[in-house]
Amino acid sequence: MERNVLLKVKDLETTFFTEDGRVPAVDHIDFHINEGEILAIVGESGCGKSVTSLSIMGLVPSPPGKITSGQILLGELDLTKQSEKQMRKIRGKEVAMIFQEPMTSLNPLYTIGNQLTEAILLHNKKMKKKEVASKVIEMMKLVGLPRAEELMKDYPHQLSGGMRQRVMIAMALLCNPKLLIADEPTTALDVTIQAQILKLMKELNKQFRTAVLLITHDLGVVAEVCERVVVMYAGQIVEEAPVGEIFKNPQHPYTKGLLQSVPDMRYKKDSLYSIKGNVPKPGSIQMGCRFAPRCDYATERCITENPPLYELGEGTIHKSRCFLQETEGIGIAERVAEG
Amino acid sequence: MQNVLLKVDNLKKYFPKRTASLKKVSHVKAVDNVSFEVFEGETLGIVGESGCGKSTTGRTVMRLIEPTSGSIKFDGEDLSKLSKKVMRKKRRDIQMVFQDPYASLNPRHTVKKILEEPLIVHGIGNAQERKERISEYLEIVGLDSYHGKRYPHQFSGGQRQRVGIARALMTNPKLIIADEPVSALDVSIQAQVLNLMQKLQEDLKLTYIFIAHDLGVVRHISDRVAVMYLGSVVELAESESLYAEPLHPYTKALLSAVPIPDPTYEREQMIITGDISNSVTDTGCKFQARCPYATITCKMSTPDLVEVKPGHSVACHLYSTD
Numbered sequence: 004m005e006r007n008v009l010l011k012v013k014d015l016e017t018t019f020f021t022e023d024g025r026v027p028a029v030d031h032i033d034f035h036i037n038e039g040e041i042l043a044i045v046g047e048s049g050c051g052k053s054v055t056s057l058s059i060m061g062l063v064p065s066p067p068g069k070i071t072s073g074q075i076l077l078g079e080l081d082l083t084k085q086s087e088k089q090m091r092k093i094r095g096k097e098v099a100m101i102f103q104e105p106m107t108s109l110n111p112l113y114t115i116g117n118q119l120t121e122a123i124l125l126h127n128k129k130m131k132k133k134e135v136a137s138k139v140i141e142m143m144k145l146v147g148l149p150r151a152e153e154l155m156k157d158y159p160h161q162l163s164g165g166m167r168q169r170v171m172i173a174m175a176l177l178c179n180p181k182l183l184i185a186d187e188p189t190t191a192l193d194v195t196i197q198a199q200i201l202k203l204m205k206e207l208n209k210q211f212r213t214a215v216l217l218i219t220h221d222l223g224v225v226a227e228v229c230e231r232v233v234v235m236y237a238g239q240i241v242e243e244a245p246v247g248e249i250f251k252n253p254q255h256p257y258t259k260g261l262l263q264s265v266p267d268m269r270y271k272k273d274s275l276y277s278i279k280g281n282v283p284k285p286g287s288i289q290m291g292c293r294f295a296p297r298c299d300y301a302t303e304r305c306i307t308e309n310p311p312l313y314e315l316g317e318g319t320i321h322k323s324r325c326f327l328q329e330t331e332g333i334g335i336a337e338r339v340a341e342g
Numbered sequence: 343m344q345n346v347l348l349k350v351d352n353l354k355k356y357f358p359k360r361t362a363s364l365k366k367v368s369h370v371k372a373v374d375n376v377s378f379e380v381f382e383g384e385t386l387g388i389v390g391e392s393g394c395g396k397s398t399t400g401r402t403v404m405r406l407i408e409p410t411s412g413s414i415k416f417d418g419e420d421l422s423k424l425s426k427k428v429m430r431k432k433r434r435d436i437q438m439v440f441q442d443p444y445a446s447l448n449p450r451h452t453v454k455k456i457l458e459e460p461l462i463v464h465g466i467g468n469a470q471e472r473k474e475r476i477s478e479y480l481e482i483v484g485l486d487s488y489h490g491k492r493y494p495h496q497f498s499g500g501q502r503q504r505v506g507i508a509r510a511l512m513t514n515p516k517l518i519i520a521d522e523p524v525s526a527l528d529v530s531i532q533a534q535v536l537n538l539m540q541k542l543q544e545d546l547k548l549t550y551i552f553i554a555h556d557l558g559v560v561r562h563i564s565d566r567v568a569v570m571y572l573g574s575v576v577e578l579a580e581s582e583s584l585y586a587e588p589l590h591p592y593t594k595a596l597l598s599a600v601p602i603p604d605p606t607y608e609r610e611q612m613i614i615t616g617d618i619s620n621s622v623t624d625t626g627c628k629f630q631a632r633c634p635y636a637t638i639t640c641k642m643s644t645p646d647l648v649e650v651k652p653g654h655s656v657a658c659h660l661y662s663t664d
Contacts, residue, residue: 048528163618166617193617194391195391195613197599198599198601198611199615222529222603223602226603227605261529264530267558268557268602269602275562277530277531278533279534281498282531
C-alpha cells in the first residue's frame with residue numbers, strides 16, 4: 004500500500020553551542036512520516052530523539068541550540084525556513100505536540116476550559132463562542148474525559164495525571180492537525196493509565212488519520228502502538244525498519260543489545276544481556292561509529308570510520324548503520340551515499 | 343525450611359490529614375494492615391502503582407518513617423519497640439538503596455567520604471582497614487579504587503547507582519531494601535545494575551526487598567512478589583505463580599496493561615477504567631470502584647489476604663470459600 008509522505012526530514016543537524024564547544028545533538032538524520040502512520044523514534048537519554056521533535060516544532064531553545072543544516076519538509080513547506088510568526092500558525096494547526104509531564108505544559112492559573120478554548124481561538128479567530136464551547140466539549144468527550152461541562156471550570160491541579168494527559172491530547176487534536184508529536188506521553192503515568200492513554204491514541208489515529216510521531220525509550224510501548232521504528236543513538240539514526248522487522252530481525256548491534264536488555268514479563272531469563280559501558284554524552288564521540296566503544300563486534304575500522312546507513316532487504320525498508328551489513332545482513336547489502 | 347529474616351505483621355502507617363476546617367483530622371492510610379515475611383537469601387519484590395504505599399512500607403520497615411502500629415520482627419527482634427538510638431545501631435544490618443542516587447549522595451563529599459561514613463557511624467575498623475574496605479567494595483560493584491577521589495556529579499547515572507549500592511554494602515548488612523533502584527536508569531544501564539545486584543546477592547548471601555513499579559524488572563529479580571494497591575497487599579505469591587496465574591483482578595489488570603516488546607504477541611487486554619482517586623471508600627475492598635467483578639459483598643466487607651494455593655495468597659472475595 005503506497006502512502007503519501009506527510010513530513011520529510013532531510014539531513015537535519017541541530018547543534019548546541021555550549022561552553023564546551025559545538026555539540027551536534029542531532030547529527031544529520033533523514034527520515035519521513037507517512038500520512039496517518041504511527042512512527043516511533045526510540046533511544047536512550049541524550050540520543051537526540053527529543054531534540055529531533057523540538058526541531059520539527061521549531062522549539063529548539065535558541066541560544067544555545069540552532070538548526071545548522073538540513074530541511075524539514077511538511078508537504079512543500081520547509082519548516083526550518085519559517086519565521087516565528089509563520090511557525091505559530093503551523094503549530095497546533097498542522098503539527099501539534101504533547102509532552103511527558105502534562106502538569107508543566109498546562110498553565111496552572113487558567114481553567115481547563117479556558118486553555119482548550121484558547122487553542123481553537125488562536126487559529127479560528129472568528130469562530131462563535133458557543134460553537135467553540137461545543138467543539139471543546141465534544142473533543143473532551145472523545146478523549147474520554149468525564150463530566151466535560153464541569154471539568155471546563157476546573158484547574159489543572161484538580162485533575163489526575165491521566166486526565167491531564169487526556170486534556171493535552173484533546174488540546175492537541177482540537178484543530179485537526181495532520182501530525183501529532185508525542186514526546187514520552189506515558190512515561191510519567193502509571194501502567195494501567197498508560198494502557199488507557201495508548202489505547203486512546205491508537206483509536207484517535209484510526210478515527211482522524213492523524214499521523215503520530217511517538218518519541219519513547221520504552222520498547223514495549225513501541226511494539227504496542229507503532230508501525231515503523233527509527234532507532235537513534237548518540238544523535239544518529241542507527242536503524243530503521245517496520246516494527247515487526249525491528250523486533251524479529253534487528254540488525255544493528257545496539258538495537259539487538261537494547262532488545263536483549265529488557266526484562267520480559269512473560270518469562271524469566273537467567274541473566275540479562277547488558278550493553279557494556281555508559282550512554283555517551285551528546286557530542287562526546289565525533290569520530291568513527293558512535294556505538295563502537297560499547298560494541299561487542301567493533302573492529303579497528305569502526306573506531307576511525309563512521310559506517311553509512313546500509314539499505315537491506317527487498318520489499319521492506321530496513322536500514323542499519325553498521326559495517327557488519329557489508330558481509331552479513333540479509334539480502335543485498337547495498338551501499339548508499341555516506342551521510 | 344527457609345529461615346524467616348523479617349516478619350512484618352499488621353503494619354500500619356496513617357498520615358494525619360487536616361480537613362478544610364482544620365479541626366477534624368482524617369487519615370491517609372498509606373500502609374494499611376500489611377503483613378509479609380522475607381526469607382533469608384531471597385528477593386521479595388513489592389510492586390504497585392504510585393501511591394500504593396510500597397515506598398512507605400520499605401521506609402517504615404527501616405523506621406525512617408515511624409509506624410503507626412504493627413510489629414516488624416527482624417532476626418527475632420521487634421524493631422518497632424527499639425529506642426531510636428538502638429535502632430540506629432540496628433541499621434547496620436538493614437541498608438537501603440534509593441531511586442535517584444544523585445539525590446541520595448551528598449554532592450559535596452567525595453565517594454570515599456560517602457562510603458566511609460557508614461563505617462565511622464558504626465565504628466567499623468581503623469583508618470587503614472576502612473580505606474582497604476572502600477577500595478575492595480568499589481571494585482566489587484564494578485568501579486575502580488581511583489573513583490574514590492571523585493564527586494558524585496563526575497559519574498554517570500549507572501555509576502552513581504553503583505556507588506549507592508557500595509554504600510549500602512559497606513556495613514555488611516543482612517537485608518537491603520532497594521526502592522526503585524533502576525527506574526531512573528536507561529534500559530542498557532538498567533540491565534547492568536540488575537545483573538550486579540543478582541551477582542552480589544549470590545556472592546554475599548544478601549536478602550533483598552525490591553520495590554519497583556516495573557513488572558518486568560520485578561519478575562526478573564524476585565523470588566516472590568507482593569502486589570500492593572492503596573496501602574494493602576492484594577496478592578502475594580512466588581513470582582512464577584503470580585505471573586503465570588494472577589488471581590486478583592487488580593493484578594490481572596496490571597499485568598495485562600504492561601506493553602510487551604513483541605509486536606506479534608496477541609492477547610486479550612483487560613483495561614480498567616478510572617484511577618486511584620476513584621477509590622476513596624472506607625468500607626469494603628479498595629479496588630471495588632474499578633473492579634469489573636465487584637459485587638455487593640465487596641462493598642460491605644474488606645477481604646483478608648488468605649492463602650488459596652500453597653504459597654499463593656490473595657485478598658479478594660472471589661476466592662473466599664464461604
